[in-house]
Amino acid sequence: PTATPKMAASPLDIVLEIKNDNLFQVMGLALDQQGNMYVVQNRNGSDPRIHKFDPAGNLVTSWGSLGEGDGEFKFPALYQGGGGLAVDDEGNVYVSDGGNARVQKFDSNGKFLLKWGTAGEDDGQFGSPFGLAVSSQGFVYVSEYGRNVVQKFDTNGTFLGKWGDTQAAGTPLALAGFLGVDVAGNLYIPMYAMQKIQKLDPDGQMLAEFLGKPINSRPPAPYGVAVDEDGNIYITEADGNRMVKFDENGAILNYWGGQGAKGEQFDKPMGIAVDDDGYIYVADYANRRILKLRQP
Known part of the structure; x- marks a missing residue:
């Protein structure tokens, strides 16, 4: 179901803007339970880094x-x-290392803990890992660019399952972007090429599929996704330069951007997160x- 989209009654208030040389082409973004922000920097592939900022926007470590x-x-x-990032309930940081066909895990200060994955198409292998999410139940989900599959692991990298079609483009998981999870552990897959979002349970069963009603003649093309405690869904549109808010049933509540x-x-805009206070x-890539x- 969809609703007629409307502009916000008042604009979004910028509470904090972090803008400096450490944020050259920011991609994935995640929060820990203390409100620290973690973001992936690409810098045209020449200087890949992870930056950690405290809640006030001060750089803690890179x-x-x-x-x-x-x-x-x-x-x-x-x-x-590549460029996906997630943080588990213990503060460990997971990064999808696309060019090396692996996932790396670090502690909250950047100490390397472990890695998993090699190039290939077998279980636990990757082409180019992309989106990444970690649920409170301890499951790590990884999407892949161009391979139309999501794999499920535990937090030590043990393979637990996978969903999707590894053959043809245009299948249900074609071009999945940065993943999201809700408090119940359900997985949200943004598919920007197909302009929709899928909601799956932790076992990969389809719960819902949302296809946004066109806004100014352009359907939402989700790239990143986040879910708040009430089940509202937020997406970024990297090509459309918008952020769209849906209710838990997929009805568009609001949108912002330009x-x-x-x-x-x-x-x-790429990575997106929502904290407990809403x-x-x-992560505003080109800015x-x-x-x-x-929110208003």
């Missing part, structure tokens, strides 16, 4: 460099995999910033 070793990354070009760097404008965090936003 880690990573270009390479194939532990704690090193290869993030492919925009829209081609290309630019003022107010509620974006330039290729504040929205967006080189993180935004913390208050």
Whole structure:
């Protein structure tokens, strides 16, 4: 079901803007339970890093460099995999290392803990891992660019299952973006090429599929997704420079955006998160910033 979209009664309030040289092409974004922000920097693939900011926006630490070793990354070009990031309830950080066909796990200060995955199409292998989410139940979900599959692991990298079609494009999981989970552990898969969102239970069973009603003649094309405690769904549209809010049944409640760097404008928004108080965090890729936003 969809509702006629409307503009916000008042614009989003920018509570915090983090903008500096440490945020060159920001991609995945996640929060820990203390309100710290973690974000992936790509910098055209030449200087891949993870940055951690405290709730006030101060840089706490950074880690990573270009390479194939532990704690090193290869993030492919925009829209081609890698750059996903998630944080578990213990504060451990997971990163999809697309160019190295693996997932890496770190503690909250960037200490390397473990890695899993090699190049291939067998269980537990990857082409180019992309979206990443960790549920409170301890499951790690990884999507892949171009391979139309989501794999499920425990937090130690043990393979638990996979869903999707590994053959043809245009299948239900074609071009899945950055993943999201809700408090019940359900998985949300944004499919920007197919302009819809799928909701699956932890066993991969389809619960719902949302196809947004066109806004200004353009259907929402989700790239990143987050879910608040009430079940409302938020997506970023990297190509449309918008953020859209749905209710738990997929009806559009509101949308914001437009290309630019003022107010509620974006330039290729990617990673998105929502905290327990309803504040929205967006990795604004081309504007080189993180935004913390208050809803009207």
